Amino acid sequence: MAAESQSGQLLRVNGVDHVIELDPRATLVDVLREQLGLTGTKKGCDRGECGACTVFIDGRRVLACMMLAVAAGGREVTTIEGLSSKDGELHPVQREFLDNDAFQCGFCTPGQVMSATACIAEGHAGSDDEIREWMSGNICRCAAYPQIVAAVAKANGQIGAGTIAGLDLSAASGAGSTS
Amino acid sequence: MKTFAYECADSVAAALAAAADPDTELIAGGTEAVNWLKEGIWAPDRLVDITGLGLAEIESGPAGLRIGALARMSDVAAHPAVRDGYPVLAESLLRAASPQLRNMATIGGNLMQRTRCPYFRADSPLPCNKRVAGSGCSARHGDTSAAALFGWNDGCVATHPSDLAVALAALDATVVVRSERGQRRIPATEFHRLPGDQPWLHNELRTGELIEAVEVPAEPDPRGSHYLKVRERVSYEFAVTSAAAVVTLSGREITSARLAMGGVAHRPWRLAEAEQALVGRDIDDRAELLAAARLSFAGARALPGNAYKLTLAPRTAVRALRIAGGRR
Numbered sequence: 001m002a003a004e005s006q007s008g009q010l011l012r013v014n015g016v017d018h019v020i021e022l023d024p025r026a027t028l029v030d031v032l033r034e035q036l037g038l039t040g041t042k043k044g045c046d047r048g049e050c051g052a053c054t055v056f057i058d059g060r061r062v063l064a065c066m067m068l069a070v071a072a073g074g075r076e077v078t079t080i081e082g083l084s085s086k087d088g089e090l091h092p093v094q095r096e097f098l099d100n101d102a103f104q105c106g107f108c109t110p111g112q113v114m115s116a117t118a119c120i121a122e123g124h125a126g127s128d129d130e131i132r133e134w135m136s137g138n139i140c141r142c143a144a145y146p147q148i149v150a151a152v153a154k155a156n157g158q159i160g161a162g163t164i165a166g167l168d169l170s171a172a173s174g175a176g177s178t179s
Numbered sequence: 180m181k182t183f184a185y186e187c188a189d190s191v192a193a194a195l196a197a198a199a200d201p202d203t204e205l206i207a208g209g210t211e212a213v214n215w216l217k218e219g220i221w222a223p224d225r226l227v228d229i230t231g232l233g234l235a236e237i238e239s240g241p242a243g244l245r246i247g248a249l250a251r252m253s254d255v256a257a258h259p260a261v262r263d264g265y266p267v268l269a270e271s272l273l274r275a276a277s278p279q280l281r282n283m284a285t286i287g288g289n290l291m292q293r294t295r296c297p298y299f300r301a302d303s304p305l306p307c308n309k310r311v312a313g314s315g316c317s318a319r320h321g322d323t324s325a326a327a328l329f330g331w332n333d334g335c336v337a338t339h340p341s342d343l344a345v346a347l348a349a350l351d352a353t354v355v356v357r358s359e360r361g362q363r364r365i366p367a368t369e370f371h372r373l374p375g376d377q378p379w380l381h382n383e384l385r386t387g388e389l390i391e392a393v394e395v396p397a398e399p400d401p402r403g404s405h406y407l408k409v410r411e412r413v414s415y416e417f418a419v420t421s422a423a424a425v426v427t428l429s430g431r432e433i434t435s436a437r438l439a440m441g442g443v444a445h446r447p448w449r450l451a452e453a454e455q456a457l458v459g460r461d462i463d464d465r466a467e468l469l470a471a472a473r474l475s476f477a478g479a480r481a482l483p484g485n486a487y488k489l490t491l492a493p494r495t496a497v498r499a500l501r502i503a504g505g506r507r
Binding site for chain 2: 122
């Protein structure tokens, strides 16, 4: 059995390796924000209910508040900062959120965009009803839901299911290994 | 949060040795465990991550399904053998939690969810036998709107939140557990405990044991099943009542029926009397079906806040049965 509580654990985020000291109690959302300065991932309810902290682990959408950072060691973490291209061009989902006015205060938006990107890649954005069901893990207290659904539908029309942002998300909708 | 040592088990043997240590807890998807750690409900000295053990295979054969305990909910729901052969199972998984949580949570972890009501995790701790053994039950004379109809006592009136467990109960599934002493097989209908004289216990898993797999026997007509979840919003919510139905028909005549309900007890509740009475009935005669379903509620005991479930639960069962039988 390998002890992981010692200093200098490897955490790979958006393709960059970080060797950092991790408190075993720290959740991934806290480490992303407080230790790595990646404040795009938001901490909303901190109890797995709102979806504001949605990130990808090995290409699958998960909640960073419900995951201990030590458990993300050796896995590929993608945050909202890793979604746009290196030259700053917005991801199509981000572009459609802007064009469809799919937010008001913006606090839930990074989580919504991450979740929407996965939702499309999984093939769960075929109709408005399907989008509402498969985006139900992301709460918007401003209730911009009609615009969010419109943005996801538009983005789905552009990119469709499959690979997004250089990540192969096919495992998220099929029987894959859980590594 | 109390600090703890975090380790990754690299073999089933190592995980079983860790499970035998009373100061150690095992963690997989973490979607419940991390909440309990944050809130101090769980305070182990050592946390052992078992996600590296494998145990995530989904095998389908003539005898039925075997689902590894560490398979993720989303993977099981999307597996062709589950989706096509056991609709009630896939539906129970897809109506649970959210896509993000289903990508994290495991089958074994789903069954290990705590039996609880809102008092269990009150911001300022309130008496709750499930939280602190012997502290009492705040719900018994409090808000009982979500409480059980069957099997409760003054020690605890909560219901178990798992949708999957209800589907497994209707399918006569078995929970396979392992310890250093060997393997033990527990019927899915008996895995979760009624409060009895030890209301602080949630399930039959003993110190030193680990859920290895869930086994589901093959269905003669696997398509005739359905999971219906009644809740206060369309998605991402616990059940008020739910029903898993497995039915076979000869024309319109019911030749066999199995019904399990969620939201009514500390464990999935099989409607044995109804199952018997339904044989020979016409799937399109709703009044007869409802009369049959109500036979299983003769022993129900409503609390001040949940008498509405006496009406809702049999209707939930009948609707699930009719959808399983191809009706709307």
